[in-house]
Amino acid sequence: MVQDLLTVIVGGEAGHGVKKSGNVISILMNELGRYVFEMDDYPSLIRGGHNFSVVSSSTSPVYSHYMSADIIVCLDKRSVDMHKDRLKDGGSLVYNADTVTLDPGTGLPMKTWIKDIKGIPLMAGTIGVAAVSALCGVEFSFLERIFKANYPRGLEANVELARMVYERMKDDEGKFELATAETRPGHLLAGNEAIALGAAAAGLDVYIAYPMTPASSVLHYLADLSKKLGMAVVHPETEIAVINMALGSAYAGARTAVGSSGGGFALMHEAFSLAGMSETPLMVILASRPGPSTGVPTYTCQGDLDFALNVGHGEFPRIVLSPSGTNQAFEKAAELLNLVWKFQVPGILLTEKHLGESWMTTSIDPESVEITEPSLYDGPLEQYGRYEKTDSGISPMLFPPVKGTVVKASSYEHDQKGITTEEAEKVVEMQEKRYRKEKAIREEMRNLLTVATYGEGSKSLVTYGSTTLSALEAVKNVDDVRVVQVIFLRPFPDWALQEALSGSDVIVAELSISGQFENLLRSKGFDVSAHIRQYDGRAFDPPELAARIREATQ
């Protein structure tokens, strides 16, 4: 029987190349013309412990990974204990016969083989990839080609190991008859990569960040690509330096973004408010993980919504949006950078580890992204005022050097030229000028995708962020439920959501103990008839979520 959806789990110690094998399996599936979703689960440590990768793939789009697998590859004993119950009926368990003996399943003497060919522990992962490839009946030459592209170091040894695997697993070769397609359905990108490229496509000039899981990979990716992209990438002493440098950079005319997770972004709050006051365009990538505080750093959660919506003392317009998968991440990152420059406000792209660090089949078109230039001043220079009052609230910009005037930005309340004021009338005037931009942003949002509706059904499963991915996968197996994703969270697109919901029953799914997203919906006047919450640091498993949706809609 030709199999469409296939899920593979590879588990092992950190340092055994688990993530790498997950990646190579994804690439293999992608090359076979299949859509892929890969989730990597790893604790906060560098070696030892337990890592695993889950790769779900299919010839039609797969939005999130499944926790029940067709094939489970266990590189160590712990993996067997942790994952064996996740094997589906008729599935295959491959394990390291040097550390454990099991009845059902295929034992491969991984350690011995590696020793025999004088390999390194990392090669356990290679064995796993080869086992999956064999089980899926992939031709050896095809696999060899994949290896060539992905194991530049130690290629021969890796190929030799693969040959041993194919040899040993001859009987099971092709046990899973995979549906394939002629062409690759897209490129494999992690969410953070898509975000980084989206911002780059909208003209990001400078990226400044201090590492923090799960935002760090944006920094790493851009640092790596900075020469290619013509971008300055800086890693300064603290998050406080990050954002204050970023404001200086944007003041000087460079499109600038910063990124962090909750704790690091918390340190940026003071200057985020400065961005609001000084009307300095700033894009923030806030990659969320389970909190509070250090929390569970390498896992996923949506507990930072209220925090993201309300950062910064005082009142000022800002934009908060949250994408679901890589395609949208690319588009919305580009859009956000354009918006913060158009409206001269700070904006937050709120995301989670589940998007940021998962690999997805992606099809994006960099050419489709336009770079919106900010409103630039072209009046008489001697009349220039950085904070000129306008109907839209948007004051035309200039960037030094300009001969003939000065550009004065300020953290204090100020007059139109940027000079400090404490006068009641001027305070009111400037607050109102800034607040007019809120209105302008709302108007602009009417032309943008602020709420997305997927599928049809009389009931609406309302989500935001990467939980949308779990939802999309889950509703494949639930009748009469569409998914409605709120993309813009502030300003809140109530008009668009109203239209999307059009009176249907609302079920809210989110990764939060207190139901922050549900509360947000309620505070905007939307009724919620049921909710589904999870807060164990893991994304929803689609079948489990499907069951909970069914329960909630009965």
Add this chain to the structure above:
Amino acid sequence: MVQDLLTVIVGGEAGHGVKKSGNVISILMNELGRYVFEMDDYPSLIRGGHNFSVVSSSTSPVYSHYMSADIIVCLDKRSVDMHKDRLKDGGSLVYNADTVTLDPGTGLPMKTWIKDIKGIPLMAGTIGVAAVSALCGVEFSFLERIFKANYPRGLEANVELARMVYERMKDDEGKFELATAETRPGHLLAGNEAIALGAAAAGLDVYIAYPMTPASSVLHYLADLSKKLGMAVVHPETEIAVINMALGSAYAGARTAVGSSGGGFALMHEAFSLAGMSETPLMVILASRPGPSTGVPTYTCQGDLDFALNVGHGEFPRIVLSPSGTNQAFEKAAELLNLVWKFQVPGILLTEKHLGESWMTTSIDPESVEITEPSLYDGPLEQYGRYEKTDSGISPMLFPPVKGTVVKASSYEHDQKGITTEEAEKVVEMQEKRYRKEKAIREEMRNLLTVATYGEGSKSLVTYGSTTLSALEAVKNVDDVRVVQVIFLRPFPDWALQEALSGSDVIVAELSISGQFENLLRSKGFDVSAHIRQYDGRAFDPPELAARIREATQ
């Protein structure tokens, strides 16, 4: 005609003793048996510029100052320009005849007199006090007694100046016939002093802060009194050091508070979340000023509500409350310190410059404050776990040194002993344990004053914080409107507010451009029929507010 409400404005350059004269006038009024409210208006500078003090007093409680005055004393020309239109019919204007000539009003050659007696510029203020005293017909000996207590330095010169004033103003002496009482109606305290003393009464052991207007006076006051109170008061290098030291201090068993304004508290967000995760009791005094960013540092506003309610990444219970006047500030500061120790959560006392830096007649009883001890562990020491699961979510505490066990606190998600965990079940377990405290806090709140109702009327003017003071003063002249103050803002006391409103029409008054408090009420399901907002950095003027209430209720 005997006069009850009397408002005096004294204006002059910073450095001319304006605030001091306001204070001495307040003391004078208080000694005459009158209730006092004194508001000091000063820009962010040290000398020059324009300062003024407004003292409203009456034999019955005065909740806020008025901006129309019976007596205006102008120590310089600028004061005349700024304040002369604020003089009520029949009022008296006293001005410095050395710098300005005016037709109506009493010119006193302040500079000349001070020069004659070889005094210092600060003594202009003394002249102002004496003029007010003369106009109110205060006996000279009485004034002399007040001077003795309040001008220890240069007393003789000050008395001489006062004599010159009385001499010159003979004709106007006793122009205002003040109602007086035998006994002082209370003590004069600024809001920040009341907060500081309230916390002290509830056993505050350590206060740590970095100066920031309008929170600094808590630091100054407690630093000054630390020996008397047996308290350690520390001013470290940054706000980040402040809060991290405070958490260490509380971990070690000392009741600890910190204080700042928006920008400084923004820097504390990361560690505020740590307080939530580590369940370390911490009291924060957040004294608000107009933002965003540096904003208008020496003025008042309520734009930090959303910020205060949502600080800290991740989800954890916390308490946010906001007192109105000094009496309540004292009580609620004490209560908050007790609550954070009872529930081992962080708590914020949100206040504004209008409470913190205004002087009010205060009657508080330190003896009435009880010190609630935290739940202490008394089981077998070898079984101790800092984060023991309990029904209430509250884990009994121990403070090192303890022989026989260890006390382990953590910023990571942890097990019951405080050791890091990433396991899904344990993460859920601990999140739920912490969230049970939310329920426990709500229950406790049923025994506390969470919403206060003042007066009667079929319509409710709903407020929070020091805007309640303006409201109380305003409704003295509006029919059929009571004032309802929401004291606890998180958890939100919806039950108590429902009861207080009992279906009445709701008008919301707040110092905010975006209506944060109104939005909070709406998000909790309360209807709002009208709102009154102000965001010029000034508190509401009671008559103006009264007019707006009348307009809103028509």
Add this chain to the structure above:
Amino acid sequence: MNLETYAENTWCKGCGNFGLLNSFKDAVNELVEEGALKAENMVISSGIGCHGKTVDYLNLNSFYSLHGRAISCVSGMKIANPNLTVVAFQGDGDAFGEGIAHVIFSAKRNMDAMLLVHDNMVYGLTTGQFTPTSDKGFKGKSTPRGSIEEPMNPLALVLASGGTFVARGFVGKRKHLVGLFKKALLHKGFSFVNVLQPCVTFNNTYSHFRENTYILEDEGHDPADFQAAWDKALETERIPIGLFYQVEKPTFTDLLLEDLVPAERRKPPSTAISEIISER
């Protein structure tokens, strides 16, 4: 050049900030006249405090930043556009308390920026608390019985952090100060000038500094000699002012950017991005 603005000056009469401001104006004017500096290329930034008002009083491009962060703010400008000449005005509380990390790292990475500290050894604007450079025993509002901390030595700290231009000036020696500012503005790399600036209201040190400072340049100090600079930085009996240390080193932005000027983007990035994606 007219460097005045219409902002009302609200410093106390006699405040050391006047001398500082005027010296800075003189330095800029002289350099502009000499053709060594273009005023439109300058951007200044300040922290929060009495010192911060400087940006309101100077008709130059400016960013009135946060307490302690001006040097980070101008660092960002320099990264965006290395053709700018950037100067941060900070207070002693500002630079050495709240913002000390940024000072150390600006020195460490030889950020091409000037940091000018108004060191009055007190928090002026918040009405007189002790700062990192206040003497032990200083009675401020947060230390009414006297500070119990030893003062920080900012010059020693910046030297220990790798500063390539380290100087101290005194507003009571205006000409000398102007000279220091000019050198600092021309220095390629991080230039640190700590200015002794009496606060007449909360910490009037005029006579103390008048009596105890001496000019390094008068005593043959060699600013190329690191050990000599260190010794002078530790000197306390007499207080040396002048250029303690100067050395040329590659700057951060030279190494980071090479020829890139991020604020002046030319070619659209889509081609590069398409290439990057095609590899995945």
Add this chain to the structure above:
Amino acid sequence: MNLETYAENTWCKGCGNFGLLNSFKDAVNELVEEGALKAENMVISSGIGCHGKTVDYLNLNSFYSLHGRAISCVSGMKIANPNLTVVAFQGDGDAFGEGIAHVIFSAKRNMDAMLLVHDNMVYGLTTGQFTPTSDKGFKGKSTPRGSIEEPMNPLALVLASGGTFVARGFVGKRKHLVGLFKKALLHKGFSFVNVLQPCVTFNNTYSHFRENTYILEDEGHDPADFQAAWDKALETERIPIGLFYQVEKPTFTDLLLEDLVPAERRKPPSTAISEIISER
């Protein structure tokens, strides 16, 4: 004494942290046996990073704090209860990057606390970025073409900040390290021990340090001599380990608290408060 916990150790095999942890255990055990220290009086705290796991692995009172803040956290404990013996374990990214301000000020105010830095010249837990002490040219994930900054010299910085106990150890010299830890634990005042701790995964410096370190105590260094300490701190060809500098000075809590122990409150404050109010 059993200082073990049930927490699973998740450091990489061969990580320098093992040597550090064991040396610290030895130091504590020896001092407890010698009667110089009570384990129950100890509270330790750590930052976030591989080093931070130390608190999970030691059966002592502890507060697993934030990235860069452990020294502030233990300072607060000491203020609350000066009878505690407090130790902060921090990483080099942690102490010298994120938390450098607190290190400088702990030295400045001679806070009676020990700061032990696991200096592996890399961010371990976040998988290998350059830190303040990384060499110029270090290729980390945020500097794939090599760091462009000069490394910080933490010993020089702490000396310049007024540190009263400044030492460097190497996990490859275990006995010597135990000795340093013992001295640091007994020092009254701020004791700083920078430990060279190879990260086998991202920055394996074992052989470099084995070959280039030498022990100060073997070469007659006098830790009372500040200038000698400074010279040794600047030495780079060979790498000195040992006690660079030690001096006795009053500690912050001695001066702040006198006889007060804030965590042990006795008399209720209401009488004092009534008195205070009555004056108003």
